[in-house]
Amino acid sequence: MSATLDAKGGANLLLFLRHFFADCFLLIRNEAEKFKKLGALEIFKYIFSTLFVGGVTKKYERSWKSAALFFIPFIFIFTVVDYNYIHSPIEGISLDGRCWLDIAYQKSFCNQISHTNNLLLRSKNKILDLNTPNNQLFYTLEKKFGHSCETAQFKVMNENSLSNMYTVFFKFFPSISLNQLGVILKYIRISLILLFAFVLLKVGLSPAYTLLVTSHAHFLVYLVNINYQFAMYPFLIPNFLFLISVSLLYLYGLEKYGYRCIPFGALLGFYAAFYCNFRTAHAPLSYYILLTLLALTYLYLRKSSLPKIKACVIALSCFLSLYVGFRYHDNTFIKPIHEETKLHGDYNYTYHAIAHPLVLSMGTVPSDLAKREGIFWNDGAGMKLVHQIDPKIKYLDKNYEKALWVYYFKLWLFYPSEVLKIYKRKMKLFNRSMFSLDKFVGDRLERYLVRENTPHAKQKVHVENPLLKGTLWLQSSVNNVSWKIWVILLSPIFLIVLFYRRFNQIGLLLSLSVVGCCLLLSLEGIIIVNVLTLKYHALINLLFISIVLYYIQMVFNFLYQIMPSAKEK
Numbered sequence: 001m002s003a004t005l006d007a008k009g010g011a012n013l014l015l016f017l018r019h020f021f022a023d024c025f026l027l028i029r030n031e032a033e034k035f036k037k038l039g040a041l042e043i044f045k046y047i048f049s050t051l052f053v054g055g056v057t058k059k060y061e062r063s064w065k066s067a068a069l070f071f072i073p074f075i076f077i078f079t080v081v082d083y084n085y086i087h088s089p090i091e092g093i094s095l096d097g098r099c100w101l102d103i104a105y106q107k108s109f110c111n112q113i114s115h116t117n118n119l120l121l122r123s124k125n126k127i128l129d130l131n132t133p134n135n136q137l138f139y140t141l142e143k144k145f146g147h148s149c150e151t152a153q154f155k156v157m158n159e160n161s162l163s164n165m166y167t168v169f170f171k172f173f174p175s176i177s178l179n180q181l182g183v184i185l186k187y188i189r190i191s192l193i194l195l196f197a198f199v200l201l202k203v204g205l206s207p208a209y210t211l212l213v214t215s216h217a218h219f220l221v222y223l224v225n226i227n228y229q230f231a232m233y234p235f236l237i238p239n240f241l242f243l244i245s246v247s248l249l250y251l252y253g254l255e256k257y258g259y260r261c262i263p264f265g266a267l268l269g270f271y272a273a274f275y276c277n278f279r280t281a282h283a284p285l286s287y288y289i290l291l292t293l294l295a296l297t298y299l300y301l302r303k304s305s306l307p308k309i310k311a312c313v314i315a316l317s318c319f320l321s322l323y324v325g326f327r328y329h330d331n332t333f334i335k336p337i338h339e340e341t342k343l344h345g346d347y348n349y350t351y352h353a354i355a356h357p358l359v360l361s362m363g364t365v366p367s368d369l370a371k372r373e374g375i376f377w378n379d380g381a382g383m384k385l386v387h388q389i390d391p392k393i394k395y396l397d398k399n400y401e402k403a404l405w406v407y408y409f410k411l412w413l414f415y416p417s418e419v420l421k422i423y424k425r426k427m428k429l430f431n432r433s434m435f436s437l438d439k440f441v442g443d444r445l446e447r448y449l450v451r452e453n454t455p456h457a458k459q460k461v462h463v464e465n466p467l468l469k470g471t472l473w474l475q476s477s478v479n480n481v482s483w484k485i486w487v488i489l490l491s492p493i494f495l496i497v498l499f500y501r502r503f504n505q506i507g508l509l510l511s512l513s514v515v516g517c518c519l520l521l522s523l524e525g526i527i528i529v530n531v532l533t534l535k536y537h538a539l540i541n542l543l544f545i546s547i548v549l550y551y552i553q554m555v556f557n558f559l560y561q562i563m564p565s566a567k568e569k
Helices: 001-034 040-052 064-080 094-108 136-144 163-171 176-203 207-229 231-277 282-304 309-339 356-364 366-372 379-386 400-414 415-435 437-441 445-451 468-480 485-490 492-502 505-527 534-562
Strands: none
Touching: 040 207, 040 534, 064 176, 064 207, 094 136, 094 163, 163 176, 163 231, 176 207, 176 231, 176 505, 207 231, 207 534, 231 282, 231 309, 231 505, 231 534, 282 309, 282 505, 309 379, 356 366, 356 379, 356 400, 356 415, 366 415, 379 400, 400 415, 415 505, 505 534
């Protein structure tokens, strides 16, 4: 019976591929026939419009087949051309990466939640054989350092999604080596960027814009990956792009297929929760995108002449679907860690503390207030400030964050003018850093590309993808702009108004997501870290450049509209 089903499934797949390629061939042939009939001016306009003209209005929306045809070269560029980079051996693991891998070892081979015996932390990169299967490597290190599952220590690991992801790999593929895992991670990140490229092509953005944005995303991920192969930082951009892609596809499905797509919201909600627990600073981005999605869904339903009650029921069903997926993730993966924390010590967090960096970041710029209060960027300073509120509080216990919130609001209450001066200075530093993006990438940027050793991994970098080199020109061009940051970030309001008048919810969601998330990350950068760093803020760089490039896209659209046609000539 199973053999029969397999045979039918294979036959259906071959039939689908046959029809798909036949339709693609027909599409190419029809375009070629049109091309033959065009004059020189029309040929130029055709090429120009095909490569450079696009938008996110319904006028430019592409079919699935035409988007797939444009997408094929992207696969070649981001996988075949980068094959050597993807399969290059790993010569070391950063401290952050070893933390997450060690907890994944405990979950996979000891069935313990949020425990660690610091095997990878104790071992130096020099004595790690990265080609050894992970199950063998774990027991070899255990034997060497005299630790076992029974003597492992409980550890609250903030932002748990990465260790959960590694646990899945080790559970299903225990014999995989760290070198092989590194290759898989690179393919996953490239695949997430490629999906975003396909969605951009589908909603109508030009191939040139899509290529520049996605290649720049790939370039930033490539740079971060050099030093943080197994840490969370190379995944921040791909995860964000994937969340945007799935949200756009979900909204598109609701528009085209209605009720049938509502249950798929549970998958989107599940991934949104996964993204929230990947990095706490990005959790507001996830909430913002989901809320924007729900608001646009309701507005679309109201504009589609549906009765008000029916529109409310569908929008509520979408919300419940998202909520179910979100809660399922947290109950399955996060709640057990909450329960475990109650049994071990005073640590009470399964997420990154918020008030802790908020208060300490006030000491990142020189001020009389910070000097007088003893505020500086060091974890130990937090305890001294907390003890001004309650001397009995211990580090990161259940009252630690509450006390810091009280302390923070007392500063605003008693010294409002001094606090405002601190944030004005932080904003100036951030603004200066935003327009000196070569500094945030670091002065090592050129050294990465001339095959010098990197500071952490000590591996030589061989850049073969011409897009990675070409993106340097884009990077340096944007660095030289003299506009103020608020002009770049607030001016897309005009685009939003344009999309609202036509009410293309796909375009609205994409524009609101990029602009809103850029503002949120910039606000977080101004409040907490006033100087951009590559591993934390590469996404701000990508969003900022995406906005700049979109204005260039609009210029190309305008030029196409004012081009004379052959008949006019």
